[in-house]
Amino acid sequence: MEIIIQKFGGTSLATPESRRQAALVVSGAVAQGLQVVVVVSAMGRKGDPYATDTLLGMLATEAVPSREADLLMSCGEIIAATLFVSSLEKKGIQAVALTGAQAGIITNDNYGCAHILRVVPDRIKAILAEGNVAVVTGFQGKTEDGEITTLGRGGSDTSAVAIGAALRASRVEIFTDVSGLMTADPRLVQDAKVIKQVTYHEVAELAHLGAKVIHPRAVEIAMAAGIEIWVKGLESDSEGTLITGGPNNGVEVSGDQLVTGIAHISGVAQVRVELRPNIPAGRQHIAIFSGLAQQRISVDLINVFPDFVVFTVAERDLETADQILRQLKYTPESRGGFAKVSAVGAGMRGVPGVMAKIVQALSNAGVEIYQSADSHANISCLVRIDQLERAISALHTEFGLAEIEF
Numbered sequence: 001m002e003i004i005i006q007k008f009g010g011t012s013l014a015t016p017e018s019r020r021q022a023a024l025v026v027s028g029a030v031a032q033g034l035q036v037v038v039v040v041s042a043m044g045r046k047g048d049p050y051a052t053d054t055l056l057g058m059l060a061t062e063a064v065p066s067r068e069a070d071l072l073m074s075c076g077e078i079i080a081a082t083l084f085v086s087s088l089e090k091k092g093i094q095a096v097a098l099t100g101a102q103a104g105i106i107t108n109d110n111y112g113c114a115h116i117l118r119v120v121p122d123r124i125k126a127i128l129a130e131g132n133v134a135v136v137t138g139f140q141g142k143t144e145d146g147e148i149t150t151l152g153r154g155g156s157d158t159s160a161v162a163i164g165a166a167l168r169a170s171r172v173e174i175f176t177d178v179s180g181l182m183t184a185d186p187r188l189v190q191d192a193k194v195i196k197q198v199t200y201h202e203v204a205e206l207a208h209l210g211a212k213v214i215h216p217r218a219v220e221i222a223m224a225a226g227i228e229i230w231v232k233g234l235e236s237d238s239e240g241t242l243i244t245g246g247p248n249n250g251v252e253v254s255g256d257q258l259v260t261g262i263a264h265i266s267g268v269a270q271v272r273v274e275l276r277p278n279i280p281a282g283r284q285h286i287a288i289f290s291g292l293a294q295q296r297i298s299v300d301l302i303n304v305f306p307d308f309v310v311f312t313v314a315e316r317d318l319e320t321a322d323q324i325l326r327q328l329k330y331t332p333e334s335r336g337g338f339a340k341v342s343a344v345g346a347g348m349r350g351v352p353g354v355m356a357k358i359v360q361a362l363s364n365a366g367v368e369i370y371q372s373a374d375s376h377a378n379i380s381c382l383v384r385i386d387q388l389e390r391a392i393s394a395l396h397t398e399f400g401l402a403e404i405e406f
Helices: 016-031 054-060 067-075 075-090 122-129 155-167 200-208 216-225 282-292 315-327 356-362 385-398
Strands: 005-007 033-039 095-098 105-107 115-119 132-136 139-141 149-151 171-176 198-199 228-233 241-244 261-274 300-304 308-314 333-342 373-374 378-384
Touching: 005 016, 005 067, 005 155, 016 033, 016 075, 016 171, 016 261, 033 075, 033 095, 033 105, 033 122, 054 067, 054 075, 067 075, 067 149, 075 095, 075 132, 075 333, 095 122, 122 132, 122 155, 122 308, 139 155, 155 171, 155 216, 155 282, 198 200, 200 216, 200 333, 216 228, 261 315, 261 385, 282 308, 282 315, 308 315, 315 333, 333 385, 356 385, 378 385
Parallel strands: 005 033, 005 171, 033 132, 095 132, 105 139, 171 228, 198 241
Antiparallel strands: 105 115, 139 149, 228 241, 261 308, 261 333, 300 308, 333 378, 373 378
16 A cells, blocks of 8 residues: 655644644545555644743753753654544544654664664554554654654654655655745745745755755655655645656756745854964864864855955854854954845756846845855855845845746
8 A cells, every 4th residue: 555654743733623634634645545654743833832942941941961851852742643643533543653762763862963874664564554544753763772862953854754765655745834835935025936846956955045844854865765745734725845856757947947946044143254374274264164163063155265264153153153263363253133045946057147136136125245155056145134035025026936837
């Protein structure tokens, strides 16, 4: 029988009514003769009693070791799985709840952000063979020696796709509170629309650059395994977004569709460091970036010159970054209040003039560019946070994303 994975996010499970709606979706799949594995996130959002951010808040004032923190963090999904089994059984569907550990998700021991090493789905297969639905807690697994771990932000997406790969599922369906992957954040761009189909590479770029519908690690696993992902709204009539392969997998990328979507990341700070004379620039570059790396500070939008370097960090890391650089005898020029806005699309590969269109659009909108960076499928610009909405709207309009038929 055909196996599918259905993953429900926290907002899709937050209330008894939303859980009933999710149970109807599972019931429909079962009625089609499909074997269904459900993967659940913790219920609700920050402030809700069992949401992941609420549990994180409990740790904020306590010096809890990372191992014990993961034990606490795993509770939200366990509660969600238990309640969702009840919702399914009210629909006459027999279901069994499993923790990530019980489901055979084996990870390394990087508590708080563990990586999946493999999935041993024997117990899931047994549950499916008995005609039941398996309800698996996302976001968590266990180490080789049985310690509970959590997978970090987006971990439930990653769990769902990893289980799908292990079971050779035909597809993974991710249900969320939006109708699918959008051309831009609909809260900032009124005419943002659902992208009907997108390649793994494009959605991985969008996810890395701020689109929050799916985690990039989940996309990478799906790409390696060749599993289709559908992103859908639980209460939407839209078919959602199909994430699948590139041209070799039957998905054509239109040559005149330069950009697929606009993504953004807020809370960015810019740092400029003047290098000292009479010391080789390379040695100083190594000292600066090694010093930041040792404190687990990620840098982005990096521009290296013979006399200075300029880069960005998350605003939450700015104070620590400044301290590190001063310990290295530099006087950094640091300022927060920025955002990174990115145009993403496989169609821009090798096409001249894309940056010119971006600069023109932002200039016409009165948006100043402070830094930029690019790859084969995206161009990113650093802008002031108070100009972010204008920047996104300008780029969305420049590339005609409201009119494109995806």
